[in-house]
Amino acid sequence: MGKTCFKQHAKFWMTICFVGVLAGCFEEDSAEATEKPARPVLSMIVGDTERFRTDSYPGRAEAVREVNLSFEVSGRMITRPVDVGSTVRSGEILGSLDPEPYVARIRTIEGEQASLQAALSNATTELERREKLLENDFVSQANVDDQIMVVDAAKAKIEATEGLLDAARLNLNYTELKAPFDGIVSEVFADNFQNVVAKQPVMRILDTSQIEMEIGVPEALIGLAPFVEEISVTFSSLPNLEVPAEISRIGSEASLSTRTYPVTIVMDQPDEAKIQPGMAGKATARVRLPENWAKTGVEIPSAAVFSPDGENAGNTFVWLIDEASNTVSPKSVEVISIGGRGLVVQGLDAGDRIVTAGVNVITEGQKVRVEAP
Numbered sequence: 001m002g003k004t005c006f007k008q009h010a011k012f013w014m015t016i017c018f019v020g021v022l023a024g025c026f027e028e029d030s031a032e033a034t035e036k037p038a039r040p041v042l043s044m045i046v047g048d049t050e051r052f053r054t055d056s057y058p059g060r061a062e063a064v065r066e067v068n069l070s071f072e073v074s075g076r077m078i079t080r081p082v083d084v085g086s087t088v089r090s091g092e093i094l095g096s097l098d099p100e101p102y103v104a105r106i107r108t109i110e111g112e113q114a115s116l117q118a119a120l121s122n123a124t125t126e127l128e129r130r131e132k133l134l135e136n137d138f139v140s141q142a143n144v145d146d147q148i149m150v151v152d153a154a155k156a157k158i159e160a161t162e163g164l165l166d167a168a169r170l171n172l173n174y175t176e177l178k179a180p181f182d183g184i185v186s187e188v189f190a191d192n193f194q195n196v197v198a199k200q201p202v203m204r205i206l207d208t209s210q211i212e213m214e215i216g217v218p219e220a221l222i223g224l225a226p227f228v229e230e231i232s233v234t235f236s237s238l239p240n241l242e243v244p245a246e247i248s249r250i251g252s253e254a255s256l257s258t259r260t261y262p263v264t265i266v267m268d269q270p271d272e273a274k275i276q277p278g279m280a281g282k283a284t285a286r287v288r289l290p291e292n293w294a295k296t297g298v299e300i301p302s303a304a305v306f307s308p309d310g311e312n313a314g315n316t317f318v319w320l321i322d323e324a325s326n327t328v329s330p331k332s333v334e335v336i337s338i339g340g341r342g343l344v345v346q347g348l349d350a351g352d353r354i355v356t357a358g359v360n361v362i363t364e365g366q367k368v369r370v371e372a373p
Contacts, residue, residue, distance in 0.1 A: 038367040042259075042357040043321055044220030046298055047350030049287040052224055057215035057263075061235070061279040063206035064266060065181060071097060072174040074197045077190055084188055088179040088205060095190075095202060097175040106168045113161040120154035127151050183207040186277075211267050211275045212248065215283050216260030220356060222341050223299035225250055229288045231265055235281040243267045243275070245283065252340055261341060289350065297336050297344040305335065305343055306359040318348070319355040319362055326367050328355065 045051065071077075075097030082094050127147045133139040187204040190196050213233065217225065231245040244267065251262035265283060269275060290296075304318050308330075320331040331354075333347035348354070353370070355362060362368070 038326060038369040039358075039362065040371050041319075041321075041355045041362070041368045043353050043370050044300070044304075044356050046300070046348045046352040046354060047224070047289055047293065048221065049224065049227075049289060049350075052221050052228075052285055052287045055218075055221075056282040056284050057217065058280065058282050059213035059215040059265075061275050061277055061281060062212045062214070063183075063208050063277045064210035064212050065183070065207035066186075066204065066277075067180065068201040068204050069094065069177055069180075070199050070201050071095075071177055071196060072198055073097065073102070073171050074195075075101065075175060076195050077192055077202070080188070080190070080192050080202075082185050082188075082203070084185055086185045088183055088185060090179055090181050092179045093176050094179055094185075094205075095177040097196070099172055099175045102168065102172040102175055106165065106172060109161055109165045109168055113158060113165065116154060116158045116161060120151065120158060123147065123151045123154050177202060179205060181205075181207050182209065206277060208275070208277065209269060211269065211277070212264055213245070213267075213281060213283065214262050214264050216255065216258055217263050219254050219259045219261065219301055219341075222250070222254075222261045222263075223339070224287050224289075225263065227287045227289055227293075228285050230286040231283055232285075233265070233267060233281050233283045235275065235279045237279055238273050238275070241270060241272055243270050250340070254341070294349060295346065297346050298348055299339040299342045299344050300348070300354065301342045301356045304354055304356045304359060305333065305345065316345075318345075319359055321353045321355065321368060321370065323353060323370075326369065327365050328362055328368055329364055 077095055078098050079093075080095040082088060088094060127144070127150075130139055130144045130147050134141065134144050183205040185203055186206050188202070189204075190200070190202045196202060225247065228247060231247070232242045233245050234242055245265040246267075248264045248266040250264075254261050267275075300318070305316050306318070307316050315332075316335055317330040317332055319328040321328055331347065331352070333345040335343050335345050337344045355368070
């Protein structure tokens with residue numbers, strides 16, 4: 001009896017211990033299961049002049065000006081003294097249409113105008129005669145008024161023909177196609193003795209005195225564009241040649257796929273070689289920040305700024321990434337203006353790495369994983 005009770009008692013405590021061990025293991029597993037994985041985030045380093053310097057930005061050379069030329073009137077082209085590769089000067093005649101139909105039109109209108117002038121002369125003479133008769137009461141005032149209307153109608157017809165004559169002479173001038181600027185003929189679309197219609201492209205000319213190239217600057221670096229001090233471009237087909245360039249214009253909207261802003265740079269033709277449109281090149285740039293840069297404000301993407309309460313627009317923050325622990329903490333910033341491609345804020349220092357997207361789903365102290373830009 002005693003032995004049986006002892007065995008039952010021992011089994012009871014063994015069961016309790018086993019359940020306790022299982023409970024401990026379950027608690028450990030639950031704790032591990034609730035630990036959040038590191039959230040991938042897009043980020044930028046504030047004032048990252050080193051990356052701006054070391055990155056290269058590919059692009060393709062384009063003529064600074066290029067245009068398809070066409071006649072303003074229709075006709076048969078009888079001369080085209082240029083061909084692909086021809087160098088042309090501003091105002092030079094590049095082609096001409098048969099002018100005879102337009103000369104004939106001018107002659108026709110001039111003939112009509114001469115006839116109307118004669119009719120006006122006769123009507124004026126008749127008016128003068130009736131006015132003299134009116135002085136002696138030989139005709140009524142109504143009779144004179146009728147003739148005044150005839151004179152006025154003749155004058156109106158002559159004015160109308162003046163407009164037709166101006167248009168005809170302008171069309172005759174349009175039978176000559178002239179170069180709008182110095183350039184090179186890159187393509188021709190019509191040959192001599194071919195009938196062309198108005199606005200139909202006849203040839204294409206390029207102004208290669210300067211070369212443009214569009215590059216894509218990442219969203220994280222576009223705020224440094226105003227501080228670019230020097231740009232140099234190299235082309236794979238022109239080794240050992242660096243061409244200085246400068247920013248011509250900056251796009252106001254980033255590409256949805258690459259998150260880069262289009263930046264157009266322009267360069268003069270170098271003396272050592274000639275850059276041809278279509279050449280592939282790479283641009284590098286050097287940035288120098290002014291001493292008061294942090295005080296005057298730095299432009300960052302709008303998506304990097306958040307307000308915890310959502311109502312107080314002046315209470316704004318960014319998520320600062322601690323690169324040692326890969327955790328985030330809020331950093332207060334002051335929005336001082338709206339820039340061309342983001343918000344200009346104060347309160348950040350050069351070298352700060354901040355989150356640039358998804359800021360409203362991040363919590364303080366959360367681990368993050370910085371994605372490659």
